Amino acid sequence: MGVSFTKMHGLGNDFIILDGRTTPLSLSSATLISRLCDRRTGIGCDQLVTLSTPTRDGADVLVRFFNPDGSEAGACGNASRCVAALLGGNPTLQTQNGLLPTSQENGLVSVLMGKPHLDWQAIPLAHNCDTAHLPLHDGAACSMGNPHLTLFRSIEDAALLGPELETDPLFPERANIGFAEILSPTHIRLRVWERGAGLTLACGSGACAAVVNAARRGLVERTCRVTMECGSLTITWKDDGSVLMTGPTQTVFTGTLDESWLAQEQTATP
Numbered sequence: 001m002g003v004s005f006t007k008m009h010g011l012g013n014d015f016i017i018l019d020g021r022t023t024p025l026s027l028s029s030a031t032l033i034s035r036l037c038d039r040r041t042g043i044g045c046d047q048l049v050t051l052s053t054p055t056r057d058g059a060d061v062l063v064r065f066f067n068p069d070g071s072e073a074g075a076c077g078n079a080s081r082c083v084a085a086l087l088g089g090n091p092t093l094q095t096q097n098g099l100l101p102t103s104q105e106n107g108l109v110s111v112l113m114g115k116p117h118l119d120w121q122a123i124p125l126a127h128n129c130d131t132a133h134l135p136l137h138d139g140a141a142c143s144m145g146n147p148h149l150t151l152f153r154s155i156e157d158a159a160l161l162g163p164e165l166e167t168d169p170l171f172p173e174r175a176n177i178g179f180a181e182i183l184s185p186t187h188i189r190l191r192v193w194e195r196g197a198g199l200t201l202a203c204g205s206g207a208c209a210a211v212v213n214a215a216r217r218g219l220v221e222r223t224c225r226v227t228m229e230c231g232s233l234t235i236t237w238k239d240d241g242s243v244l245m246t247g248p249t250q251t252v253f254t255g256t257l258d259e260s261w262l263a264q265e266q267t268a269t270p
């Protein structure tokens with residue numbers, strides 16, 4: 001019997017969700033992850049998401065996120081929202097970045113993404129600097145459980161500048177690179193070059209980082225609409241410091257990964 005999966009997206013940021021809560025998954029190979037994410041020889045997605053039994057009190061599910069290059073991400077906002085929609089109710093997700101409460105109302109799904117990390121060592125950066133005014137294109141950096149650089153310049157620059165900035169030496173763990181246009185004090189247009197994934201149609205943690213980084217500089221209010229290629233998220237950097245993200249999700253299809261494909265891939269050389 002193959003492994004069942006659900007294909008979902010949040011504003012075009014798409015995911016394969018493998019549910020390992022009943023039958024544990026052995027997904028150790030970066031090669032296998034990359035091939036599952038491949039849009040031709042695999043299923044295709046921006047991130048692969050695995051569900052398993054939680055180990056922390058108060059959590060309903062343990063969620064892990066993997067990029068198409070096989071690297072693991074500490075946070076994935078749109079995927080977190082999709083998992084909440086898939087499970088139904090208001091599950092609390094256990095992630096690398098802690099416990100994330102979720103809620104659903106009027107067809108929209110919210111995730112409380114925790115507090116941004118603003119200190120250079122927590123992002124991390126390679127050396128001490130003012131993370132609200134970096135020497136790199138005058139950007140700002142923070143972590144939402146994953147590193148984000150936000151540049152306040154045209155979204156059209158994402159494809160050109162994203163690749164080199166993702167691997168800039170300032171980011172020892174690489175970074176997601178957001179290109180934010182401030183349309184008004186409550187509205188940002190954003191495009192993200194994602195670490196380990198490239199250009200995506202939307203990025204939840206990137207939207208959170210863009211609002212935090214813009215608000216730190218007085219460019220926007222603490223509640224903002226963030227518009228990306230396929231629609232908008234509402235982001236609030238709450239007074240208690242945590243960041244709330246709300247937006248739509250969509251289940252596209254469910255399927256079963258063929259055993260022969262899995263067996264072949266498990267032994268595949270990179």
Ligand SMILES: N[C@H](CCC[C@H](N)C(=O)O)C(=O)O
Nearest residue numbers: 073076077078146203204205
């Ligand atoms: N698409 C995700 C972000 C993935 C981040 C990943 N690329 C990383 O390595 O941090 C989101 O909605 O937050």
